[in-house]
Amino acid sequence: QGKFTLLRDTRTDGSFLVHHFLSFYLRAGCKVCFVALLQSFSHYNIVAQKLGVSLAAAKERGQLVFLEGLKSCLDLLFGEEEEQSGQPSPLQFISESTSNLKALFDFVRTSLTPSDSDSWKGPVLLVDDLSILLSLGAAPVAVLDFIHYCRVVVCSHLKGNIVVLVHSNEDSEDKENELVVNSLCHHSDLILWVEGLATGFCKDVHGQIKIIRRVSLELTAEQDLVQIYQYKIQDKNVTFFARGLSAAVL
Amino acid sequence: VFTEEDKYSLYSNLLFKYFLAEGVVCGHDLFVASAKEHPDNILKELPAPLLDDTHRNELGEEATVVKSEDFQDSMKIAWRYQNLPKMEASPTTSTKFGHYYDVSKPMSPELFQSIKCHTFYLPEELSLQPKMKTCNMNSAYTRLLESIQRIIYQEGFDGSNPQKKQKNILRIGIQSLGSMLWGDDICSSDTPKDVHSLTKFLYVLRGLLRKSLSACIITVPAHLIQNKAIMERVTNLSDMVVGLESFIGSERETNPLYKDYHGLVHVHQIPRLNSLICDVSDTKDLAFRLKRKLFTIERLHLPPDLSDTVSRASKQDLAESAKLLSSGCGAMAIGKKHLDF
Numbered sequence: 001q002g003k004f005t006l007l008r009d010t011r012t013d014g015s016f017l018v019h020h021f022l023s024f025y026l027r028a029g030c031k032v033c034f035v036a037l038l039q040s041f042s043h044y045n046i047v048a049q050k051l052g053v054s055l056a057a058a059k060e061r062g063q064l065v066f067l068e069g070l071k072s073c074l075d076l077l078f079g080e081e082e083e084q085s086g087q088p089s090p091l092q093f094i095s096e097s098t099s100n101l102k103a104l105f106d107f108v109r110t111s112l113t114p115s116d117s118d119s120w121k122g123p124v125l126l127v128d129d130l131s132i133l134l135s136l137g138a139a140p141v142a143v144l145d146f147i148h149y150c151r152v153v154v155c156s157h158l159k160g161n162i163v164v165l166v167h168s169n170e171d172s173e174d175k176e177n178e179l180v181v182n183s184l185c186h187h188s189d190l191i192l193w194v195e196g197l198a199t200g201f202c203k204d205v206h207g208q209i210k211i212i213r214r215v216s217l218e219l220t221a222e223q224d225l226v227q228i229y230q231y232k233i234q235d236k237n238v239t240f241f242a243r244g245l246s247a248a249v250l
Numbered sequence: 251v252f253t254e255e256d257k258y259s260l261y262s263n264l265l266f267k268y269f270l271a272e273g274v275v276c277g278h279d280l281f282v283a284s285a286k287e288h289p290d291n292i293l294k295e296l297p298a299p300l301l302d303d304t305h306r307n308e309l310g311e312e313a314t315v316v317k318s319e320d321f322q323d324s325m326k327i328a329w330r331y332q333n334l335p336k337m338e339a340s341p342t343t344s345t346k347f348g349h350y351y352d353v354s355k356p357m358s359p360e361l362f363q364s365i366k367c368h369t370f371y372l373p374e375e376l377s378l379q380p381k382m383k384t385c386n387m388n389s390a391y392t393r394l395l396e397s398i399q400r401i402i403y404q405e406g407f408d409g410s411n412p413q414k415k416q417k418n419i420l421r422i423g424i425q426s427l428g429s430m431l432w433g434d435d436i437c438s439s440d441t442p443k444d445v446h447s448l449t450k451f452l453y454v455l456r457g458l459l460r461k462s463l464s465a466c467i468i469t470v471p472a473h474l475i476q477n478k479a480i481m482e483r484v485t486n487l488s489d490m491v492v493g494l495e496s497f498i499g500s501e502r503e504t505n506p507l508y509k510d511y512h513g514l515v516h517v518h519q520i521p522r523l524n525s526l527i528c529d530v531s532d533t534k535d536l537a538f539r540l541k542r543k544l545f546t547i548e549r550l551h552l553p554p555d556l557s558d559t560v561s562r563a564s565k566q567d568l569a570e571s572a573k574l575l576s577s578g579c580g581a582m583a584i585g586k587k588h589l590d591f
Contacts, residue, residue: 040460070457077454078399135449135483167486174479 001122002155006188007165008181011196012207014165016233018128019044021163023053026063030160031120033111035104037069037132050236063120065111069132091136101138101146109153112160123160125150130184131167131177140176144183151187189214197230205230208243366405370397388447395454398422402462420464427451428470448480452487 007017015038022044025032036044045055058064072091092103112123133143147164154160168181185191191212197205213225229240370393402420428448459466470484485491 070453070460073454074399074457074461077395131483131486132453135446135487136453137446137450169482172479172482173477174482176479177482 001159001161003161003189004151004155004187005161005163005190005192006184007163007192007194008168008185009165009194010168010170012194014167014192014194015128016238017192017194018126018163018165019047019051020238022055022126023048023051025124025126025161026053026055026058029063029121030124031063031065031112031114031122032058032124032126033065033067033108035067035069035108035125035127038128040070041066041068067107073136100142101133105146105149108150112154112158114158123154123158125154125160125162127162127164129165129167130180134174134176134180140179143180147184204232206233207231209240368397368401370394388451391447391451394424395451395458398455399458402458402464418463420462422459422464422466424466424468426471427468445477445480449483449487452484456487 005021007014007021022032022034026048034044041055048055055064055066059066069091076091108125112125114120114123130143130147133146134140138146147162150162154162164184166177166181166184168178172178191210191214193210193212194207195210196207208228208230211225211227211229216224228243230243231238231240405420455466458464
């Protein structure tokens with residue numbers, strides 16, 4: 001409860017973790033607010049069906065609040081004047097000169113604040129992926145503020161969880177992105193760091209995942225716990241195994 | 251689809267034309283945008299499709315010639331490799347996907363009759379005022395987006411006119427995006443005025459493409475963009491990224507390792523849509539060459555290192571090409587740059 005999990009990928013694509021957490025929390029009966037900036041709804045829906053969860057059904061019964069970033073951006077830019085009478089678009093910062101993400105935060109807050117008729121277990125905020133906000137013109141400080149406000153509301157007040165995906169590269173020249181990623185690493189309770197293998201592409205081992213439990217944040221003078229596994233992604237499943245013990249080798 | 255242009259953009263233009271030509275042959279509608287060359291001129295230069303029979307015969311001939319020569323040789327030293335299947339350098343003729351084109355002949359105008367070609371030539375469009383909210387984006391990009399959105403809406407590619415006769419696909423081609431001709435200064439200065447124009451444009455374009463039945467190829471002069479952070483962000487926003495590195499003007503042109511080829515193909519990213527995994531081919535090392543009639547992409551073969559005295563220069567190049575060979579695509583895994591074995 002009240003945990004902030006950071007999904008970080010380097011030299012590979014960590015979106016399989018996003019799909020996992022989405023279906024995991026939906027199956028657990030939590031109310032999920034998914035800010036999906038990178039792909040369309042049907043992409044997530046098709047993958048979720050392979051994992052055994054129907055996003056459309058979850059949306060129907062109000063368990064899932066899905067913000068499709070691509071569609072929302074189009075509505076904002078190409079929408080007619082009369083559609084503006086409703087609530088302001090969550091991605092308003094794209095068209096305005098101020099780069100604060102307040103509208104996006106308000107959207108998250110209203111979706112996850114429980115109403116009287118709700119009977120879901122804890123709220124969850126899922127973001128895929130945060131680095132896109134920088135590409136769209138938000139300043140790094142604005143992104144960090146947004147995450148901070150979300151943590152206050154979701155983790156502290158509502159005792160929910162947050163899972164955020166970011167991309168990073170070791171020798172990246174994108175200083176703004178590195179700033180955001182490093183800052184989030186310091187504040188996370190759990191970091192799942194997915195990396196491509198140092199030796200390059202391999203058919204049987206797609207990469208390695210480092211699980212870092214930030215025990216040091218709990219002020220008990222303990223070190224962070226780090227576990228490393230390797231993984232292989234299949235069509236409906238991901239298999240994890242200890243380093244060097246891939247099924248192809250044994 | 252995102253192509254990083256080679257230095258003199260000879261080959262990326264070729265790929266661009268192939269994409270459009272495939273659209274013509276399949277009966278898709280086209281949308282061509284350029285700031286440099288008038289789109290009508292681009293359309294006139296599309297390569298002619300090859301009739302299946304003649305081409306397949308040619309490929310078949312080459313393959314049989316090779317086979318009959320090697321048939322009798324059995325390997326003496328590397329006998330363990332005897333049982334491996336022969337490497338297929340070019341795509342096998344048995345799997346037919348797409349069409350082949352003859353680069354030396356332009357496409358005949360009759361093929362264009364049945365399809366609609368929409369064009370966007372920036373110098374002609376500058377006089378009109380954009381209608382959509384500019385959102386701090388470069389005005390050339392704004393106009394292009396508006397034009398694309400209008401075509402998609404009017405022609406019903408996004409399902410807005412259900413009574414249209416048949417669903418068709420719109421192939422969009424945008425040439426040299428990000429160059430100075432589009433009014434963007436990311437290619438000319440280290441600290442451009444508006445860092446976010448290109449990435450915002452790509453995000454909105456991505457939304458338009460996802461919402462409609464269309465596919466888009468963009469070529470970008472990546473070697474000119476000073477700010478590498480932009481290229482990283484652009485890569486993250488694209489489904490597929492291919493880089494073309496031509497050997498013209500570089501020291502690789504005279505390198506005996508690469509004598510058969512005109513350049514290298516770097517696949518940086520492949521699409522991972524609607525599933526957890528993507529379909530990755532076995533090999534990552536691809537090179538291209540432009541023969542008189544054909545532009546082919548093949549697996550990179552390093553010739554055997556036969557000489558006793560190998561000079562220092564080529565040894566370093568071998569290491570370089572080994573470095574290239576070990577790099578994978580972004581969707582799966584990319585190795586670290588400097589590794590000593």
